[in-house]
Amino acid sequence: MESCRHLESIRQIRSAARRECSECVKIGGTWVHLRTCQKCGVTLCCDSSPNRHARKHAEGMGYPVIASAEPGERWIYCYVDDLMSDY
Ligand SMILES: [Zn+2]
Numbered sequence: 205m206e207s208c209r210h211l212e213s214i215r216q217i218r219s220a221a222r223r224e225c226s227e228c229v230k231i232g233g234t235w236v237h238l239r240t241c242q243k244c245g246v247t248l249c250c251d252s253s254p255n256r257h258a259r260k261h262a263e264g265m266g267y268p269v270i271a272s273a274e275p276g277e278r279w280i281y282c283y284v285d286d287l288m289s290d291y
């Protein structure tokens with residue numbers, strides 16, 4: 205499977221502490237799927253959601269790896285390299 209240095213640097217998956225987008229909650233927004241930042245552990249909304257908070261957060265942080273926070277999904281994704289990896 206193709207990988208990148210960002211995905212390869214992940215040793216332990218940070219899982220979602222809460223099943224909600226912490227930014228959408230503040231503004232009364234809605235989301236489709238949830239993603240958890242693998243740097244700080246915050247859970248935010250996906251690219252299919254109107255506000256795309258996870259992508260904005262990744263760009264702001266300069267750290268591109270998120271994990272799906274959806275029940276039953278076990279994968280991480282790198283925004284910079286557009287690569288996904290199962291775990
Ligand atoms: Zn990468």
Ligand SMILES: [Zn+2]
Pocket residue numbers: 225226227228229233234235248249253255256257258
């Ligand atoms: Zn959001």
Ligand SMILES: [Zn+2]
Pocket residue numbers: 241242243244245246261265
């Ligand atoms: Zn973060």
